[in-house]
Amino acid sequence: MTGRGLGPTAGALRHVVLMAGAVIMLSPFVWMVLSSFKPQSEILTAELTFLPQRWAAIENYATVWTRVPMGRFLLNGAIVTASIFALQVLVNLPCAYALAKLRFRGRRALFAVVLLGLLIPIHATAIPIYILFHHAGILNTYAALILPFAISVFGIFMLRQFFMTVPDDLIDAARIDGVSEIGIVWRVMLPTAMPAVTAFGIFSVVAHWNDYFWPLIAIGTRELYTPPLGVAFFRLNDGGTEYGVLMAAATIVIMPLVAAFLLAQRRFIEGVTFTGLKG
Numbered sequence: 001m002t003g004r005g006l007g008p009t010a011g012a013l014r015h016v017v018l019m020a021g022a023v024i025m026l027s028p029f030v031w032m033v034l035s036s037f038k039p040q041s042e043i044l045t046a047e048l049t050f051l052p053q054r055w056a057a058i059e060n061y062a063t064v065w066t067r068v069p070m071g072r073f074l075l076n077g078a079i080v081t082a083s084i085f086a087l088q089v090l091v092n093l094p095c096a097y098a099l100a101k102l103r104f105r106g107r108r109a110l111f112a113v114v115l116l117g118l119l120i121p122i123h124a125t126a127i128p129i130y131i132l133f134h135h136a137g138i139l140n141t142y143a144a145l146i147l148p149f150a151i152s153v154f155g156i157f158m159l160r161q162f163f164m165t166v167p168d169d170l171i172d173a174a175r176i177d178g179v180s181e182i183g184i185v186w187r188v189m190l191p192t193a194m195p196a197v198t199a200f201g202i203f204s205v206v207a208h209w210n211d212y213f214w215p216l217i218a219i220g221t222r223e224l225y226t227p228p229l230g231v232a233f234f235r236l237n238d239g240g241t242e243y244g245v246l247m248a249a250a251t252i253v254i255m256p257l258v259a260a261f262l263l264a265q266r267r268f269i270e271g272v273t274f275t276g277l278k279g
Helices: 008-035 057-067 070-101 107-117 122-136 142-149 153-163 168-176 181-192 194-209 213-218 227-234 243-263 265-274
Strands: none
Touching: 008 243, 057 070, 057 227, 057 243, 070 107, 070 142, 070 153, 070 181, 070 194, 070 227, 070 243, 107 153, 122 142, 122 213, 142 213, 153 194, 168 181, 181 194, 194 243, 194 265, 213 227, 227 243, 243 265
């Protein structure tokens, strides 16, 4: 029985459940923003207050920008995430096309290797990559932050699943017109897969914008710190954690992600919806 056949009561119940889930998900972010408006004394008080009794937003946010070069950290994050995403699209798109539309011996085994790669976390390869970069002399550079993530097995899997939904007739028509396989990838498949590329882009940007583990290992120069490392400046100090300033820094770091998601929301939903319709 479909949800439409259950009647208005079931529909209302479904909306209530969804709204309750949305409230649960958004509550930590709302509390973070409200805490960034409060002075330290109100945050540490035993009395729970939703809105600040004394607004300290200007003081907290001004401290973020004056104590550390937050603008530089945000710029570093933008450079790193944009470069990683560009390299991932450059590598993942041809790989996904080959796995989805080309017929060659070992294709299924190669796809199984891609699926196996999804199970390997960055923590398992961090030490070998660190040693390799040390001998190559590229630690404390943008390259050290970008190169380990130039290939995304999740991106290959996601785009491959989307390409499986693309009709073969479209590719055959391009071949009849004399378009090469590389030309098909960039002139036919890329425009078709823009919803999936946008959806993957959201996943990629969020993951690497918020990455704290690898930049902490690979970078020791403050000028190359990414936003999460910048937020860590306010987490611990000799006088204790300044929670209002910390929440203000976290709010500043998270706002670009919120804006990017809102701008790409429709494409993101389309990409996630259509990816995986055909195995």
